Amino acid sequence: MLQSSHDLALLLARFQFAFTVGVHIVFPAFSIGLAAYLAVLEGLWLRTGRSVYLDLYRYWVKAFSVVFAMGVVSGLVMAYEFGTNWAPFSRKAGPITGVLLSYEVMTAFFLEAGFLGVMLFGMNKVGRGLHFAATCLVSVGTLISMTWILASNSWMQTPQGYAIDPATGSFMPADWLAIIFNPSFPFRLAHMGLAAFLSVAFAVGATGAWHMLRARRLRAPVTEPVKVMFSMAMWMAAIVAPVQMLVGDAHGLNTLKYQPVKIAAMEGDWVSEGRAPELLFGIPNMKTEHTDYAIGIPLVGSLILTHSIDGKVPGMKDFPRDQRPPSPVVFFSFRIMIALAVLMAGLGFWSLYMRWRKRLYESAALHRAAVAMAPAGFIALLCGWVTTEVGRQPWTVYGLLRTTDSVSPIVLSNIELSLTAFVIVYVLVFGSGLGILMRILSRAPEVGEHDASETPAGEILGGRAQSAAVRAVTDDGV
Secondary structure, three states: OHHHHHHHHHHHHHHHHHHHHHHHHHHHHHHHHHHHHHHHHHHHHHHHOOHHHHHHHHHHHHHHHHHHHHHHHHHHHHHHHHHHOOHHHHHHHHHHHHHHHHHHHHHHHHHHHHHHHHHHHOOOOOOHHHHHHHHHHHHHHHHHHHHHHHHHHHHHHOOOOEEEOOOOOOEEEOOHHHHHOOOOHHHHHHHHHHHHHHHHHHHHHHHHHHHHHHHHHHOOOOOHHHHHHHHHHHHHHHHHHHHHHHHHHHHHHHHHHHOHHHHHHHHOOOOOEEOOOEEEEEEEEOOOOEEEEEEEEOOHHHHHHHOOOOOEEOOHHHOOHHHOOOHHHHHHHHHHHHHHHHHHHHHHHHHHHHHHOOOOOOOHHHHHHHHHOOOHHHHHHHHHHHHHHHOOOOEEEOOOEEHHHOOOOOOHHHHHHHHHHHHHHHHHHHHHHHHHHHHHHOOOOOOOOOOHHHOOHHHHOOOOOOOHHHHHHHHHHO
16 A cells, blocks of 8 residues: 555656646747747848838737746746655756756856846837847847756766766766766757747747738738748748758657667567568557557658668567556657647648748638647647656666656655645646737737837736736836
């Protein structure tokens, strides 16, 4: 009974962390992509003098303020979870992961916080060059933040550059360059950065497409900012989606080398073999060690994973039962991610065809598809995160520290209560924040868009009460 209670507490602790991280990861990704978009818009305005770029900047900076605030608030919770639910992990891995995360605070967070007020409220208070510099520095800060966090996570996936303290069992840094630039870090950094840019591109494109459909329904003219917004997003989709697929392929080859059991779980392969098929569908069965109802394409599995038809693909039976990740979870999360990637690339190519036919702004079918694909980037990002993290199980530090040895001796009733409270509070707080964001984006950008510093907070937030997080950001800026 005690063992089953421990297992259930571990499962709930994992689910709680997964829930809070899953909510949080969307907002930093949105901030990373949107900050870069804002820097591009302001740079184009300064270079060309076209007011349409300034109008779009002022429109999207209001959305950025809400997204950034929700990202900050949602990220604070995880620091406490490390201490309450995952104290053994913090004690053993903290000398490395804690230092990397502190670097993120000292560099990225302070940089973003230092220039965020200028970016949001300084358009008419400082020179154009200084304001553009502030926007660029906030964007750079989001990228630096992503870099340090991924360095920490990548080290947990492919650890190197450490020594184990014989007295405490803690991982002690031996070579910081090896720790930071661990084998999976470059691939994860590129993959995550492109995912953030692509997610925002589809959100921006969907916003533009929705306003074009609305204007058509109302028989009203489509404003230039809406057209430019949609055009830029479709260029981004057409270029970045195929590049992301190539980066994902390189990431897969790296994972095959350093985490072969994760690849076996993703593919639903149980027996190591050459000339392996690629399973399009199936239900991996962890008890029978077989993938039921499998539908595959012969030879393609080896071709994709090894770039050779005769390449040998690992099977989960090559690894002990207690070292296998839960294949059904990663099998389906990986396929959802790939399916969305193909759809995103397809929409990008469709937009190129419509652009060539000079019907980019007239094709209602393209616009409806763009609106339907609005959350595609974020869903794919979450599925990729699930594939990465669940595929690492049963380890927190791959091959070295098990998840069951990383959890605190928490009482089952306490974790049940805190998980319930988290779900309720997150739904209320972040549901309200997303409602505010949708209210902002439901109004089309105008020619001569108001500056955020000149717009009353009530108008920015759609006439609704501000959340505590957004109020903190706006008050600090004022």
